[in-house]
Amino acid sequence: MRNDYHNPDPEKLVAMFERMLVIRETEEYLGAQFRAGELPAGVHLYIGQEASGVGICAHLGDEDWITSTHRGHGHFLAKGGDPYAMIAEIHAKSDGICGGFGGTMHVADVSRGILGANGIVGGGLGIATGAAFAAKLEGNGKVAVCFFGDGAANQGTFMEAMNVASLWKLPLLLVCEHNGWSEFTRSEVATSGRIIDRASPFNIPGFEADGNDVADVWRVSGRALESVRSGEGPALLVTYTYRTRGHVEAEVNFLSQPYRSEEEVASWVAKDPIERGAALLAQGGIAEEEISAIRARVKASIAEMAKRARSAADPDPARVRSMMFSAAEA
């Protein structure tokens, strides 16, 4: 029976709103920490794009796989990753989810199906296709979801992944989070045609969603994932969104001139997915006090985790050499 992904019920909407807030609070904190000189490296923030990852991951369980991008904090948290372990990782602490070995661009939690943020643009395409092949062999309904940006859609592996996944009918959802920028290059300069139109030549269904509307993302990705889980093969979903922060928080330090207008950024801040999420909650009859309580709870929780993470121990350099091969640690 085909589900009607008409609207998320209020309970689902509240859960997604809270998850978006967790991402926002965590990243606002990380951005501030970077600007205060408290992080060893710049961070690529997902601020403005939260609805995309959250709306999609709301359909996934720990057993499903995702691959992410260098802007991966949001996917990690949307898929159920532990904010404390992620914050500790970015603070380069031993409590970090990767023990301080990976950092901001490599947050991963294999036990929750998070095969990692990835510093190579398009790096997740092959990995997700392989995980989808594994899921297909297991035949137990798992899916792999590959998050990538419109920049990565110009990598050859995007075409290769669509070809193989379609040929082999792999349970793969390709999610292009179209934020209009390939680092500092505007999408119109880098991309010919429309990315969504690249699906049909491979007999892959294409879906499009308003990436700043968590309910729309949830609805459309629900349909896309239903198609993927049914054994019909992969689907491509393009979510249209925008990063309201820079490509990387460090960019003000090295860019000699602005690459986008304040008006452009402001036009997207006006479509902020969290405020739109709050409006949806209000429309759904959730009281203003309850929404404020969620905000306050998330804020306090992230602040507490951040405090704990800052005082966690540094990783032990003695572990570095043993980390390359499994036999070495055994």
Next chain:
Amino acid sequence: MAKRRMIQAINDAMFEEMERDPRIVLFGEDVEISMFGDTKGLRERFGPDRVRDTPICEALLTGMAVGMAAAGWRPVLHMMFANFMYTGFDAIANQMAKLRLMTGGQMKLPITIMAGFGGGRSTAAQHSDCPYPLFMNLGGVHVAVPSNAGDAKGLFKSAVRSDDPVIFLEPGGRGGEMGEVPDGDHLVPFGRASVRRSGSDVTIVAISAMVKLAEQAAKQLAQDGIEAEILDPRTLVPLDEDGILASLSRTGRLVVVDEARDRCSAASQIAAVAADRGFAMLKGPVRRVTVPDVCMPYAPVLERSVYPNAERIADVVRELLNCRDYR
């Protein structure tokens, strides 16, 4: 002991391992028909889920191997010619070699990538490379380079049982060579060199296809009363440094024969190990017999002019023995 061709020995290893472990999946270009013969018959035996041809898209295939392994499978990816690994190098270098460390040890990546390598058959510059120096430098992948049928089988079985990525390189054009293969579940451990010939005058470390040439050179040298010890490292990562130094302590002289281009070759690394850890044992300079820093030319006469051979190896050994003892 059974007599088997190297390609048959690898094929035997694949049958035995795929039989033993249902999580092993083989994929790659033309693995069903098997151009080299090493994957022959596997599709018929294990079916389309576990043995399948892929499109020619190396950049994706290496990434897929990472994803499959991360998801709990044990992929074997056949890339045909080692040169094609350059096309798939991104996921090898940026993902496969790094994800275990980057994830703080969360990710186990039991991946075997196999390919034929090396020249000597007029396959010209794009089908003849020895890319193992690149893989040696990555840090996170093992590199196996068998020289004979028995080791090929034993190293392959160890490769697919390893929980880490392994690059398994078959010497191209040597697949038809017969060799002794021990009976039973024959495993060759990584990081243990094999002494192919004992001698007291010089140590020749020869890699893969170069072992045979070193043996030919040793025969010539023996006629002059020079006894060469031949060491086959069998794996370059890990490298049996102690085994090489033990031989050097017996002979005091070292020649390394490597089919890779000279600059930053495996031979360079082995020479560096000898200089660093074996300096006091050296009676003379460490010499390398390699391919000069050129791409492999097509014409047999041109290829022969740069490819190592027994005469070059023997000449270098004689030069070394004529050096005054520096100790």
